[in-house]
Amino acid sequence: MGILEVKNVGKRFGGLQALGDVNLSVKENTVHAIIGPNGAGKSTLLNCLVGKLIPDTGSVMFDGQSVLGRKPFEINQMGISRVFQTPEIFGDLSVLENMMIPCFAKRDGAFSLNAISSVPAQKDVLEKAEAMLEEMNMADKRHMHSASLSRGDKRRLEIGMCLSQEPRLLLLDEPTAGMARADTNNTIDLLKEIKEQRDITIAIIEHDMHVVFSLADRITVLAQGTPLVEDDPQNIRGNPKVREAYLGESA
Amino acid sequence: MFGLDNKDTRMLIIVAVLTLFAPFILNPFPTGSAMAQFNAGYPDLMQRFVIFGIFAIGFNILFGLTGYLSFGHAAFLGVGSYSAVWMFKLLSMNVVPAILLSVAISGLFALLIGFVSLRRSGIYFSILTLAFAQMSFNLAYSVLTPITNGETGLQLTLDDPRILGVSATADGSIPVTSLFGLEMRSTFEMVVGPWAFQFNVGYYLCALVLLAAFYLSIRIFRSPFGMMLRAVKSNQQRMNYTGLNTKPYTLAAFVISGMYAGLAGGLMASMDPLAGAERMQWTASGEVVLMTILGGAGTLIGPVLGAGFIKYFENIFSKINDTVLHNWFAFMPDGLEDFVVFIVHPFIGKGWHLTLGIMFMLVVVFLPGGLVEGGQRIGKWVKGRKNKDDSTSATKTPAE
Numbered sequence: 274m275g276i277l278e279v280k281n282v283g284k285r286f287g288g289l290q291a292l293g294d295v296n297l298s299v300k301e302n303t304v305h306a307i308i309g310p311n312g313a314g315k316s317t318l319l320n321c322l323v324g325k326l327i328p329d330t331g332s333v334m335f336d337g338q339s340v341l342g343r344k345p346f347e348i349n350q351m352g353i354s355r356v357f358q359t360p361e362i363f364g365d366l367s368v369l370e371n372m373m374i375p376c377f378a379k380r381d382g383a384f385s386l387n388a389i390s391s392v393p394a395q396k397d398v399l400e401k402a403e404a405m406l407e408e409m410n411m412a413d414k415r416h417m418h419s420a421s422l423s424r425g426d427k428r429r430l431e432i433g434m435c436l437s438q439e440p441r442l443l444l445l446d447e448p449t450a451g452m453a454r455a456d457t458n459n460t461i462d463l464l465k466e467i468k469e470q471r472d473i474t475i476a477i478i479e480h481d482m483h484v485v486f487s488l489a490d491r492i493t494v495l496a497q498g499t500p501l502v503e504d505d506p507q508n509i510r511g512n513p514k515v516r517e518a519y520l521g522e523s524a
Numbered sequence: 525m526f527g528l529d530n531k532d533t534r535m536l537i538i539v540a541v542l543t544l545f546a547p548f549i550l551n552p553f554p555t556g557s558a559m560a561q562f563n564a565g566y567p568d569l570m571q572r573f574v575i576f577g578i579f580a581i582g583f584n585i586l587f588g589l590t591g592y593l594s595f596g597h598a599a600f601l602g603v604g605s606y607s608a609v610w611m612f613k614l615l616s617m618n619v620v621p622a623i624l625l626s627v628a629i630s631g632l633f634a635l636l637i638g639f640v641s642l643r644r645s646g647i648y649f650s651i652l653t654l655a656f657a658q659m660s661f662n663l664a665y666s667v668l669t670p671i672t673n674g675e676t677g678l679q680l681t682l683d684d685p686r687i688l689g690v691s692a693t694a695d696g697s698i699p700v701t702s703l704f705g706l707e708m709r710s711t712f713e714m715v716v717g718p719w720a721f722q723f724n725v726g727y728y729l730c731a732l733v734l735l736a737a738f739y740l741s742i743r744i745f746r747s748p749f750g751m752m753l754r755a756v757k758s759n760q761q762r763m764n765y766t767g768l769n770t771k772p773y774t775l776a777a778f779v780i781s782g783m784y785a786g787l788a789g790g791l792m793a794s795m796d797p798l799a800g801a802e803r804m805q806w807t808a809s810g811e812v813v814l815m816t817i818l819g820g821a822g823t824l825i826g827p828v829l830g831a832g833f834i835k836y837f838e839n840i841f842s843k844i845n846d847t848v849l850h851n852w853f854a855f856m857p858d859g860l861e862d863f864v865v866f867i868v869h870p871f872i873g874k875g876w877h878l879t880l881g882i883m884f885m886l887v888v889v890f891l892p893g894g895l896v897e898g899g900q901r902i903g904k905w906v907k908g909r910k911n912k913d914d915s916t917s918a919t920k921t922p923a924e
Contacts, residue, residue: 323765349767361765363758366751374755375766377748383769386776388749391527395748438767 276301276474277322277442282331283498284317291317292328293499299442299491304468304475306485309495310519315478318495319446322476323355324348335442346383354435355444359451360427362434364420368411371419371430372402375438401437409433409463425456429463436467443467445477449484461487486510494518532742535825539738543731546570547721554718561848562840567711567724569839571795573832574727574734575788580815580827581734581741582784586777587813588822589750591757595650595809596637596657600630600782602664602804604789606671609678609799616689617699619708619729619794626790627783634782638775645760657809664801677800701794703729708795726795733791734828737784742824744780753777785812814880818887820894829895834880841876 275298284292292314299305307315320326322333324345333340340348349355363371376398381387393399406412409429414422419430428448435443448464449457461484468475468488479485485492485506492509494501496518502509509515528536542549551565564570583597604626611622641652664672672678682692686699693699701708708726715721744750752773755763763770793799802808811834819830849865849872856864871879891897 344769345764346767346769349765355765357761357765361759361762363755363762365758366754370751370754374751374763374768377752378767381748383767384772386749388744388747388776388780390748391529391743391746392748392751393529398748434766 275299276336277476278332278334279318279322280332280334282318282321282328282333284314284321284326284328291498292321293497295331295495295498295500297493297500297503299474299476301441301474302472303490304464304477304488306477306479306489306492307495308479308482308485308492309501312497313495313518314498315495316446317498319355319444319478322348322444323353349378349438349440350383352441353444354438354440354442356428356431356435356446356448358446360424360431362419362427362431364418366419367415368417368419368422368430369402369406369415372405372434372437373398375434376401376405379438405433405437408436423456424452425459428452428456428460432463432467436471436473440473442474442476445475445479447478447480449479449481457481457484460484464488526739528742528746532746532824536735536739536742539825539828540735543574543734544728546573546727546731547723551719551721555720556718558851561843564836564840565722567722567727569835570724570727571730571791572835572839574730575791575795576812576815576831576835577828578730578734578737578791579785579788579812580819580831581737582781582788583812584781584816584821584823584827585741585744585753585784586781587816588827589745589753589757590774590777592642592645592774592778593650593813594641594653594778594781595806595813596653596655596660597781597785597812598806598808599637599657599660599804600634600785601789601792601808602660602799602801603630603633604786605793605799605803606664606678606789607786608790608793609680609797610671612680612686612701612793612797613678613684614687616686617701617797618689619701619703619790622701622794623733623787623790626786626793628786630786630789631779631783633786634779635775638778638782642771642774642778654806654809657804658806661801661804661806664804672799672801675801677798679798701726701797730791730795733787737787738824738828745824749773749776814884818884818894820896823894823896826894826896833895837876837880837883841872841879842874844872846873 277299279295279297282292282295283290295318307318309315317326321328322340324340324343324347327341335351335353338351340351363374373392380398403412406415411426411429411433414426419427422430449460452460464475465488467473477488489506491503492506493503494509494515501514501518502512504512526533547565547570550570551563553559553563579601583594587593607626607629608622611625615621637653637656641649641656644652665675680698682698684691690699703725706725708729711722711724713720713722752768756770756773760770789803815830815834816827817830818833819828820826846865846869849868850861853861853864869875887894
């Protein structure tokens, strides 16, 4: 029984069957990659997990509880954090403030009318945010305007923000899309470090096979809205079905 | 001090000094001199400065922090005024219960309007608030005449019950608003040489309320709640995926700013106990938007500056007429004098909106951060010059 259990999930947009009949089980403390060609339904599946979309059929269970019908912020409070394809951070706020917000969300919940006490007086949150910035090697940038960070640093910050919530499941949507090789490698190293040092399950959607094979413990290949195979990385490499899905019949 | 850091304390002290010494600061020209018409130190106008300052501070909590542009805030101001006048009619002429009721009622009203309007964001939110405000205006103007007295406006009469007060004074007139017996209209005049400074009880009550409102807004800006509101403005998507529910945050900000507007409305009625529907009209809502943007949206002191600026121009420029202009330009040859007056004429008197419009345009184009940005630029320029002087003198020293 995995921490995330997706059973018979289907989603249709008008005439397009985006997801057919998806079954997926993500084991605790593993890195599970979901790969597939463009239009395979990877992003649709991810959106069904975080509450952005509600599937037409099937069930999504996280740690024994259904996530269907819950709002994104409720699902996040259950312990699922999401990293976006283009880094979503608070561009108008400083790096330190960006890191404090998830710490507040963890401590005070979805809403708290803490309107009179001052931010610097929240020592516990401040310490936690500083420690996380230290861990992400971004402590020297703490007072920078986060919109002016480089793409790689924005990604680091976003991952750090997600980690500071101590999630049990981290969802990554093409975390290295549009990155230079050096930034991609940095991100891979960071994710490896996270995997080794934390009790965390990671589900990752990725195009870049280099990233997938350096991180994943388990890989699911999606094609045309249905899982084609689920196997260990070494078996996926040589699988003819996978080659066919990616390269077409003639290959 | 008061749980604020040094910079904020300094700002609070500056605002305190400006408001408490306003009767001096706004009256720089001797009475009877040619420049006396630029004096703004009379009670009526000073009260309006601080009341609209409170209104704009509250508006800035919503617009400056969350970025939600409400185009219907005058509705809360109007509701506050009507509530206060009803309190004067039914209970007593004491301003405290009147102001408390106006804050409470406008808060409830904001909760209702905010709950519906905040289902949308951006332009749709603005349009919804505008629609609600116009509905309120029309209700007050015609449908709810028993409560609002329609187009005449709600006024005090001699046969109001006033349970804790008197319906009429001994000499048969309507009693005046007061704070536990201290009459709002009573004014002490201090004559120093050619100057006459006026100290009005009502103004000082408004000024103290402004200081409290300003202090509270600093606390909100610097609190975790204020940080969340800025996060709402910055990225709602990230908020939602960080386990934060944006809706109660925006609704709380909307209600707080509605209560500020109600407070301003209540004070307005306390200074002059009548309330009319025109206070709720969309032009009044637009005015507070102008004040906030002109002063600097999202800054602490900006809205206060913007409110003072606009109210000053409204009252001073609109009073200049052609006779005054002819006096000013009397030194010119006749034909030229008439020509200059002809050119300036559209910008003064009833045309003061034209002057305001030009100023607003200039500020938005050249100083997007409002008057506050202007101040900061001047500050930087002065500092830059100083540093330059220092560095040139420093490079000189080794040469000598």
